[in-house]
Amino acid sequence: MKILISGAGVAGLACARELGVRGHDVTLVEQAPGLRLTGTPIDIRGAAIEAVAAMGLLPEIRRRRVRMSERTWFVDSAGEPVARMPMAAVSDSADDIELLREDLIRILADALPAATAPATPPATAPATAPATAPTIRFGDAIVAISEEPDGVDIRFVSGLAGRYDLVLGADGQHSAVRRLVFGPDGDHLRHLGVYFALADHPAEADSEGPNSLYNVPRRMAGLFRYGGRAVAVFQFRSERLDFDHRDLDAQKRILADAFAGFRSWRIPELLDAARADPAFYLTAASQVHLPAWHRGRVALVGDAGYCPAFLSGRGTSLALLGARFLAEELDRRGPGPDPAPGHSEAFARYEARLRPHVTRAQDRVHGGRDRMLPESWGDIAARNKALRALDTPDRL
Numbered sequence: 001m002k003i004l005i006s007g008a009g010v011a012g013l014a015c016a017r018e019l020g021v022r023g024h025d026v027t028l029v030e031q032a033p034g035l036r037l038t039g040t041p042i043d044i045r046g047a048a049i050e051a052v053a054a055m056g057l058l059p060e061i062r063r064r065r066v067r068m069s070e071r072t073w074f075v076d077s078a079g080e081p082v083a084r085m086p087m088a089a090v091s092d093s094a095d096d097i098e099l100l101r102e103d104l105i106r107i108l109a110d111a112l113p114a115a116t117a118p119a120t121p122p123a124t125a126p127a128t129a130p131a132t133a134p135t136i137r138f139g140d141a142i143v144a145i146s147e148e149p150d151g152v153d154i155r156f157v158s159g160l161a162g163r164y165d166l167v168l169g170a171d172g173q174h175s176a177v178r179r180l181v182f183g184p185d186g187d188h189l190r191h192l193g194v195y196f197a198l199a200d201h202p203a204e205a206d207s208e209g210p211n212s213l214y215n216v217p218r219r220m221a222g223l224f225r226y227g228g229r230a231v232a233v234f235q236f237r238s239e240r241l242d243f244d245h246r247d248l249d250a251q252k253r254i255l256a257d258a259f260a261g262f263r264s265w266r267i268p269e270l271l272d273a274a275r276a277d278p279a280f281y282l283t284a285a286s287q288v289h290l291p292a293w294h295r296g297r298v299a300l301v302g303d304a305g306y307c308p309a310f311l312s313g314r315g316t317s318l319a320l321l322g323a324r325f326l327a328e329e330l331d332r333r334g335p336g337p338d339p340a341p342g343h344s345e346a347f348a349r350y351e352a353r354l355r356p357h358v359t360r361a362q363d364r365v366h367g368g369r370d371r372m373l374p375e376s377w378g379d380i381a382a383r384n385k386a387l388r389a390l391d392t393p394d395r396l
């Protein structure tokens with residue numbers, strides 16, 4: 001089938017890989033000029049570990065494993081460790097794999113099938129279609145989707161147009177495909193009252209030390225070091241803010257305003273790093289809730305359809321699992337002379353398999369917010385005390 005995927009993040013690349021190896025003719029459009037490699041380490045958990053194993057990616061993912069959360073401390077204003085990240089509360093099991101988002105994106109991109117069409121056709125028809133190399137187009141995005149009885153007509157920002165059998169929206173929390181096909185963000189995005197920001201801090205790249213998180217009421221600033229780089233991270237509680245997701249200066253101002261008046265620990269220095277970073281990233285902790293993730297020939301995968309919010313630590317796992325389930329279901333053959341099942345049934349089975357995983361992930365988000373962003377100085381002290389009581393003495 002001729003399949004268009006919007007978004008080359010975790011979900012989009014995983015879909016392109018899984019559909020390409022099954023012989024589908026895949027085009028991937030990504031609005032950024034290249035792969036977006038920023039991001040703190042992410043987690044692969046539970047059933048998603050089986051999914052990446054089935055995709056043949058587990059050995060490389062394990063090789064790239066980091067243990068950042070285990071090296072993370074809450075610190076006081078003098079930088080002294082006061083409590084440690086509770087691993088039992090943030091992980092599902094000891095099998096969880098933490099790795100740099102950048103590494104996962106590269107692993108998925110490297111795993112895209114290359115053109116493998118044989119020079120001469122085989123004498124007998126192969127049991128499965130040969131893998132097909134996806135086409136990736138950067139700096140382009142869908143502007144219009146029109147479903148016809150035998151395909152979907154697409155117009156792109158670039159002026160290009162095309163007809164596809166299926167369209168997959170893997171374009172993240174603020175999915176354009178979702179907006180165009182399922183309606184405005186306001187109908188589906190649930191803001192959880194928290195924002196997250198991330199900026200490179202090159203001046204600290206060669207420094208040593210644990211990863212530090214520092215709280216003031218309703219806010220957290222931190223410094224993480226991994227893979228030879230350092231990043232400043234921020235979280236803060238806030239009502240929903242309206243801003244243009246393409247306006248970086250506006251986003252940097254939002255962060256500066258959120259921390260205005262707080263100058264303890266390294267907050268001013270970390271804000272300076274944010275101001276200087278051209279790849280600064282700000283996002284809301286929002287969940288996406290939709291009664292169905294497919295309509296006609298269009299389906300959503302990853303954050304676009306069922307973002308659990310970064311506070312859950314499960315968005316990447318759902319994206320990988322969703323891509324795998326979707327590809328398997330589109331590929332499933334029934335009995336009979338014309339066994340290819342319709343896309344509607346395949347989309348429905350994809351959703352039925354994944355829904356319980358999504359519900360569990362979305363339900364588990366609130367503990368993360370209360371732990372990371374206590375409301376008052378008293379709550380911060382109480383959180384630290386409770387974490388110390390949980391920790392083993394040799395780790396304190």
Ligand SMILES: Cc1cc2nc3c(=O)[nH]c(=O)nc-3n(C[C@H](O)[C@H](O)[C@H](O)COP(=O)(O)OP(=O)(O)OC[C@H]3O[C@@H](n4cnc5c(N)ncnc54)[C@H](O)[C@@H]3O)c2cc1C
Binds near residue numbers: 010
């Ligand atoms: C730059 C970046 C940094 C991140 N950092 C973190 C982090 O530090 N911690 C964390 O927990 N999660 C982070 N995330 C989110 C995390 O990667 C996802 O929650 C999770 O992996 C699910 O992946 P996804 O593919 O559904 O969404 P995403 O990883 O968000 O990927 C969506 C992709 O779609 C592209 N896109 C968006 N709109 C369009 C459009 N209209 N047309 C075409 N392409 C479009 C985006 O540029 C992006 O490449 C980050 C995401 C990005 C994009």
